[in-house]
Amino acid sequence: MTSTDAHSFLDTAWLGRPSTEVAPDLIGCTLVRQFPDRTLYRGTIVETEAYAPDDPACHAYRRRTARNEVMFGPPGACYVYLIYGMYHCINVVTDLDTVPSAVLIRALDLESIPPWVDEKQRKKRDRVAAGPGKLCRALKIDRTLNGIQLEPGQPLWLEPRSASTQQAIAKGTLKMVQTTRIGLTQGADLPWRWYVKGCSAVSKKG
Numbered sequence: 001m002t003s004t005d006a007h008s009f010l011d012t013a014w015l016g017r018p019s020t021e022v023a024p025d026l027i028g029c030t031l032v033r034q035f036p037d038r039t040l041y042r043g044t045i046v047e048t049e050a051y052a053p054d055d056p057a058c059h060a061y062r063r064r065t066a067r068n069e070v071m072f073g074p075p076g077a078c079y080v081y082l083i084y085g086m087y088h089c090i091n092v093v094t095d096l097d098t099v100p101s102a103v104l105i106r107a108l109d110l111e112s113i114p115p116w117v118d119e120k121q122r123k124k125r126d127r128v129a130a131g132p133g134k135l136c137r138a139l140k141i142d143r144t145l146n147g148i149q150l151e152p153g154q155p156l157w158l159e160p161r162s163a164s165t166q167q168a169i170a171k172g173t174l175k176m177v178q179t180t181r182i183g184l185t186q187g188a189d190l191p192w193r194w195y196v197k198g199c200s201a202v203s204k205k206g
Contacts, residue, residue, distance in 0.1 A: 009151060010158040015075040015094050019050035019101040022094045024194045026103060027176055028169060030159040031090075033139040041139055042159075043108030043129055047195040047202045049181045051091070051102050057187035060100030070147045071100040078156055080136075080146040087133030088142050092150065092158065106182075106193075108135045109201040116140075131203040179206065 010029065015022060026045050033041045051058040059068040059081070070079045071093055079091040079102050095101035108129035113122055117138055121128055129135035136142065141156070150157045161169070168174035175197040180188060182204060195202045 008160060010076075010160055011151070012074060012076040014160075015092060015150075015158075016096060017075075017094060019052050019094045019103050020192060022092070023048040023050035023103045023192065024176060024178070026092070026105070026158070027194055027196060028161040028165040028174070031105060031108060031139075032157050032159060033141070034155055034157075035140075041110065041112065041114055043110040043135065043139070044165075045105055045107075046109050046199045047105075047107035048193070049104040049106055050192040051104065052095075052192075053100050055187050055190065055192075057181065057184045057190075058100065058102075064100075068100065071102055072098055073147075074149075076150050078145055078148045078150055080141060080143050082143060083133070088136035089132040090136055090141050090145075090156075104132060105135065106132050107195070107201055107203045108138075109199065110138065114138060114140075126200040130201050134203075177205075 026048050029045050030042050031045055053060065055061060060071045064072055070077050073093060074097045075094050077093040079093050080088055082088055089104060091102040091104050093102050110129050113125060113128055117128055129138050145155055148154050148156065176194050177197050178191050179193050180191055181193045
């Protein structure tokens with residue numbers, strides 16, 4: 001937890017690429033959650049999934065609706081939806097304006113655990129944000145944040161990889177696994193999921 005100002009952030013130019021390019025590049029970047037009192041919580045992104053316009057698993061595949069409207073907007077917007085009537089999922093809108101494309105953030109390695117996380121969960125620190133529903137619950141992300149632009153001053157923004165993380169990826173000491181996405185009935189064969197190899201904060205291996 002920290003109350004310092006934001007570092008550099010990932011802007012619309014960086015995010016305005018196809019989701020299949022942005023998703024692996026988001027691994028090692030940081031999601032920042034800022035609350036009204038300016039308290040910040042940060043988590044390193046360790047697992048992502050890409051969704052694209054011609055993808056049958058994408059919410060915008062069939063048509064434009066009130067639910068998926070944000071996906072048709074400019075890159076860098078936050079798309080939050082509810083699944084099973086109880087779990088929220090956070091996505092980063094990517095690609096060009098009017099092109100419905102997004103990256104689901106599936107898991108975070110949190111720098112610190114918020115005090116509202118119950119004691120039982122806190123004992124498994126690395127699993128508190130190991131899944132899209134878990135991370136949204138831990139950082140109090142819900143539909144009220146749907147549509148906001150991910151930039152400093154907002155409740156959420158993205159920061160680039162640290163120099164040490166970038167170096168570890170370049171040297172091969174930090175490796176990524178690319179595989180198929182999880183829990184889908186359509187588009188299940190597309191290898192559009194990435195995660196940090198050997199990371200205990202990942203929702204599911206393989």
